[in-house]
Amino acid sequence: MTVPSDIHPLLAVENLSCAVPGPAGAMRILTDVSFTLPHATALGIVGESGAGKSMLVKTIMDIAPSRAAVTGAVRLDGTALQSLDTRTRRTTLGRRVGMVFQNPMTSLNPFVRVGRQVEEASRKHLGLDRRAAREKAIALLRAVGIPDAAECYHGFPHQFSGGMKQRIMIATALACDPELLIADEATTALDATVQKDILDLLQTLQQRRRMSMILVTHNLGVVAGRTDEVIVMYGGRLVEHAPTERLFASPRHRYTAALLSAMPRIDQPAHTRLATIPGQPPSLAHPEPGCPFAPRCPAAIDACRAAMPPMTVSADGRHRFACHVPLDAGISGDASVRQPEAANV
Amino acid sequence: MSSDAPSVTSAGDLGYLRDDAALKVRNLTVSFRRGQKIFNAVSDVSFDLARGETLGLVGESGSGKTTIGRAILQLVPAHGADLGGAITYEDDDLATLSRAQMRLMRRRMQMIFQDPVSSFNPRRKVVDIVGEGLEIQGMPRDERRRRVDQALADVGLSRAMVEGRRPYQFSGGQCQRLAIARALALGPDMIVCDEPVASLDVSVQAHVINLLQDIRAARNLALIFISHDLAVVRNVSDRVAVLYMGRMVEIGRADDIYRAPAHPYTRRLLDAIPVPDPARRIPAGEGGAEPHSQLAPPSGCRFRLRCPRADALCAEVEPQLRPMAQGQYAACHHPLPELGQGNSSRPAALSTPA
Ligand SMILES: Nc1ncnc2c1ncn2[C@@H]1O[C@H](COP(=O)(O)OP(=O)(O)OP(=O)(O)O)[C@@H](O)[C@H]1O
Ligand SMILES: Nc1ncnc2c1ncn2[C@@H]1O[C@H](COP(=O)(O)OP(=O)(O)OP(=O)(O)O)[C@@H](O)[C@H]1O
Ligand code: SF4
Ligand code: SF4
Ligand SMILES: [Mg+2]
Ligand SMILES: [Mg+2]
Numbered sequence: 001m002t003v004p005s006d007i008h009p010l011l012a013v014e015n016l017s018c019a020v021p022g023p024a025g026a027m028r029i030l031t032d033v034s035f036t037l038p039h040a041t042a043l044g045i046v047g048e049s050g051a052g053k054s055m056l057v058k059t060i061m062d063i064a065p066s067r068a069a070v071t072g073a074v075r076l077d078g079t080a081l082q083s084l085d086t087r088t089r090r091t092t093l094g095r096r097v098g099m100v101f102q103n104p105m106t107s108l109n110p111f112v113r114v115g116r117q118v119e120e121a122s123r124k125h126l127g128l129d130r131r132a133a134r135e136k137a138i139a140l141l142r143a144v145g146i147p148d149a150a151e152c153y154h155g156f157p158h159q160f161s162g163g164m165k166q167r168i169m170i171a172t173a174l175a176c177d178p179e180l181l182i183a184d185e186a187t188t189a190l191d192a193t194v195q196k197d198i199l200d201l202l203q204t205l206q207q208r209r210r211m212s213m214i215l216v217t218h219n220l221g222v223v224a225g226r227t228d229e230v231i232v233m234y235g236g237r238l239v240e241h242a243p244t245e246r247l248f249a250s251p252r253h254r255y256t257a258a259l260l261s262a263m264p265r266i267d268q269p270a271h272t273r274l275a276t277i278p279g280q281p282p283s284l285a286h287p288e289p290g291c292p293f294a295p296r297c298p299a300a301i302d303a304c305r306a307a308m309p310p311m312t313v314s315a316d317g318r319h320r321f322a323c324h325v326p327l328d329a330g331i332s333g334d335a336s337v338r339q340p341e342a343a344n345v
Numbered sequence: 346m347s348s349d350a351p352s353v354t355s356a357g358d359l360g361y362l363r364d365d366a367a368l369k370v371r372n373l374t375v376s377f378r379r380g381q382k383i384f385n386a387v388s389d390v391s392f393d394l395a396r397g398e399t400l401g402l403v404g405e406s407g408s409g410k411t412t413i414g415r416a417i418l419q420l421v422p423a424h425g426a427d428l429g430g431a432i433t434y435e436d437d438d439l440a441t442l443s444r445a446q447m448r449l450m451r452r453r454m455q456m457i458f459q460d461p462v463s464s465f466n467p468r469r470k471v472v473d474i475v476g477e478g479l480e481i482q483g484m485p486r487d488e489r490r491r492r493v494d495q496a497l498a499d500v501g502l503s504r505a506m507v508e509g510r511r512p513y514q515f516s517g518g519q520c521q522r523l524a525i526a527r528a529l530a531l532g533p534d535m536i537v538c539d540e541p542v543a544s545l546d547v548s549v550q551a552h553v554i555n556l557l558q559d560i561r562a563a564r565n566l567a568l569i570f571i572s573h574d575l576a577v578v579r580n581v582s583d584r585v586a587v588l589y590m591g592r593m594v595e596i597g598r599a600d601d602i603y604r605a606p607a608h609p610y611t612r613r614l615l616d617a618i619p620v621p622d623p624a625r626r627i628p629a630g631e632g633g634a635e636p637h638s639q640l641a642p643p644s645g646c647r648f649r650l651r652c653p654r655a656d657a658l659c660a661e662v663e664p665q666l667r668p669m670a671q672g673q674y675a676a677c678h679h680p681l682p683e684l685g686q687g688n689s690s691r692p693a694a695l696s697t698p699a
Contacts, residue, residue: 262550
C-alpha cells in the first residue's frame with residue numbers, strides 16, 4: 001500500500017518472519033509478513049487457530065519467546081524499532097502501544113488493587129506522580145464504564161465479573177494514551193451482550209481518541225462492522241489484506257472464501273449444512289513448497305503445489321492477495337491488474 | 346425433589362407445552378444456599394422436548410443454563426441445593442427413580458459438559474474415557490469395544506487414531522469430538538449439549554455442528570443445545586428458550602423468535618450478534634450496564650433496570666409467559682410488536698448480508 005512520502009504510516013511491518021526451535025527442526029511461525037497501518041484506523045486480523053495471529057502481534061510488541069529468531073522490520077511512525085537499544089525500544093512500545101490480552105483472569109495480578117495496576121504504566125512511562133496517576137486511573141476506570149470508579153480503584157480483581165475485568169484491562173492498556181491499541185481475542189471468553197459492550201467501548205475509544213486499533217479474533221462477525229481493514233493469516237503467512245467491505249463482498253483468496261462460508265448465519269433456516277474446510281492446518285515444521293493452503297484447496301492446480309503464489313495488488317492498491325487462482329473480483333470489486341508487489345511495502 | 350405448589354402460571358395453561366413430548370420439565374426451580382442467603386438460579390421454568398427435536402437454550406452468563414441441564418440429568422449436588430418442580434422422561438418421574446433406575450436412565454439421557462477437557466481425567470487413555478459410561482453401566486468388554494469403535498467412527502475418529510493416547514495429545518476440536526463420542530457410546534436418545542462449540546474456531550466449529558446434526562437425523566435424537574452464540578443456535582434449533590436471571594422470558598419456534606422477538610431482552614441479545622455484514626457499520630455505543638444482583642432481584646420484571654420500555658407496571662407486577670401475535674410466548678408487559686406493526690424498526694438481526 002502506498003503512502004504519501006511526507007508522512008509515515010503509524011505502523012509498518014516489513015517482511016517479518018519468526019521461527020522457534022522445535023523437536024523436529026525450526027518451526028516457521030511467521031513467514032514474510034508485510035503490511036502498513038495508517039493513523040486512526042481499525043484493523044482486524046483473522047485466521048484459524050494456530051495461524052500465527054498472536055505471534056504476529058507479540059513479535060510487533062517485541063514479546064516473542066526469547067528463543068525465537070525474528071527477522072524483518074517493524075516501524076512505528078517511521079522509526080525502525082530494531083534500530084533502537086532494547087530499553088528505548090521497550091519504553092517506546094510501552095508508551096505508544098497498549099495491549100489487551102485474551103485472558104483477563106491471568107493478565108491481572110490477583111494480589112494488587114486494580115487502581116494500582118491501571119496506574120502502573122503511567123507512572124513508569126509518563127512519570128506522573130502518585131496523585132496525578134491516581135486521578136488519571138480513576139478517570140480511565142470511569143471512561144471504560146466501571147461504576148463507582150473511585151471505590152473500585154481500591155478493589156481486587158476477584159471482586160469483578162469477567163466483563164468488568166476485561167474493562168479494567170482496557171483501562172490499563174490506555175494508561176499512557178497510546179496511539180495504537182492491540183486487542184488479542186479480548187472478548188472471546190465473554191458472552192454475547194458483554195462482548196458487544198466491550199467492542200462498542202473499544203470502538204468508541206478508538207474513534208474518540210483517534211487511535212489506531214488492531215483486533216485479533218477468529219470470529220469474522222466481530223471484525224465485520226467495526227474495522228476499516230482486515231488481514232487474513234494462514235499458516236504463518238498474510239494471505240489477503242483488504243478494506244473490510246471488500247473482503248467480505250468479494251474475497252479473492254480461496255482460504256478467505258472458505259472461512260467466510262463456514263460461518264453459521266442467522267439469515268439461513270435451521271439445520272442448514274455448514275461448509276467445512278477439510279484437512280488439517282499446515283505443518284510449520286515441514287512446510288510444503290507452494291501455497292500452504294494447497295492440500296485443502298478445492299481450486300488448487302499444479303502451480304499451487306510448485307510455487308508460493310506472489311502477492312497480487314489491485315489496481316487501486318488497496319486489496320492484496322496471494323493466490324494463483326483467485327476468485328473473481330465480483331461486482332463491487334475492482335478491475336485488478338495482476339502485478340507482483342514491490343519487495344518493500 | 347419436593348413438589349412445590351405450582352406458581353401463578355400452572356403448566357397446564359400454557360399452549361407451548363405438549364402432552365406427548367419425550368422430556369417434560371415443569372415448574373423447575375433450583376436454589377442454592379449461600380451462607381444465610383438463598384440464591385434462585387432457576388425460577389419456575391417449564392418446557393418440553395420431542396424426539397428428533399432441538400431446543401436452543403440461550404441467555405447471558407449466570408442465567409441458569411447449565412443448572413437446568415444438570416437438573417434434567419439429576420446432577421445438581423444434593424448438598425446446598427433445593428430443587429422444586431417435576432422432570433419426566435417418557436412418563437418416568439426422574440425424582441422418584443432409585444439410583445439403579447437412574448443409572449439405567451443415563452443410557453438414554455446424556456450430557457456433553459461445558460469445557461470437555463476439564464471433564465476428562467488427564468491420566469486416563471482417551472479410549473477408556475470414551476468407554477467410561479459403558480463401564481459404569483457394567484457392559485461386557487466385547488460389547489464395550491464394539492460400541493466405542495462405533496462412537497469414534499460417528500465422530501470421524503478411529504481406534505487407530507486414538508489408541509494409547511491421552512487427552513493432552515489432542516487439539517480442542519478433537520477433545521470436543523471425544524466428548525461427543527463418550528456421550529454417543531451409550532446410545533442415548535436425548536443429549537444435553539452444554540456449549541459444545543464455544544472456543545472452537547470457525548472451521549472446526551462448522552465440522553462439530555454438522556456432525557451433531559447428522560447424528561441427530563440418523564438416530565432421531567432429542568437435543569438441548571446450550572450456547573451463548575445466537576448464530577450457532579439459529580443454525581441448529583427448531584425451538585428456542587431465552588433465560589434471564591433464572592427465568593424463562595421467551596420460548597417458541599426459532600423462526601418466529603429470530604424474525605420478530607417479543608421480549609426486549611431477546612431483542613437485545615439478537616442485536617448483539619456480530620453479523621458478517623460490513624455494510625452494517627455498527628454504531629459505537631456507550632456500553633451497557635452490568636446485570637443486577639441475583640441475590641436481590643428487582644421487584645416486578647427482572648429485566649426492568651436495563652429495559653428501555655419499563656414503566657410503573659413493570660416495577661410492580663412480575664410478567665408471566667403469554668402467547669404473542671407472532672407465534673411465540675413471552676413474559677413481558679409491553680412486548681415488541683410483530684414486524685410491520687407499530688413503530689418497531691426492522692430487527693437488525695434480519696439484515697441480509699450482501
Ligand atoms: N511460545 C511458543 N513456542 C513455540 N511455539 C509457539 C509458541 N507460541 C505459539 N507457538 C506456535 O506458533 C503457532 C502460532 O501460534 P499463535 O498463538 O500465534 O496462533 P493464533 O493464530 O493466535 O491461534 P489462536 O486463534 O488459537 O489463538 C502455533 O503453531 C503455536 O503452536
Ligand atoms: N453448585 C453451585 N453452588 C452455588 N451456586 C451455583 C452452583 N452452580 C451454579 N451456581 C450459580 O447459579 C447461577 C447459574 O449458573 P449456571 O452455571 O447455570 O449459569 P450458565 O447460564 O450456565 O452460565 P455460563 O454461560 O457462564 O455457563 C450462577 O450465578 C452460579 O454462580
Ligand atoms: S494459490 Fe492455489 S492452492 Fe493456494 S489458495 Fe490459491 S488456488 Fe488454492
Ligand atoms: S415487563 Fe416491562 S421491564 Fe420487563 S421486559 Fe417487558 S417492558 Fe421491559
Ligand atoms: Mg491467539
Ligand atoms: Mg454454563
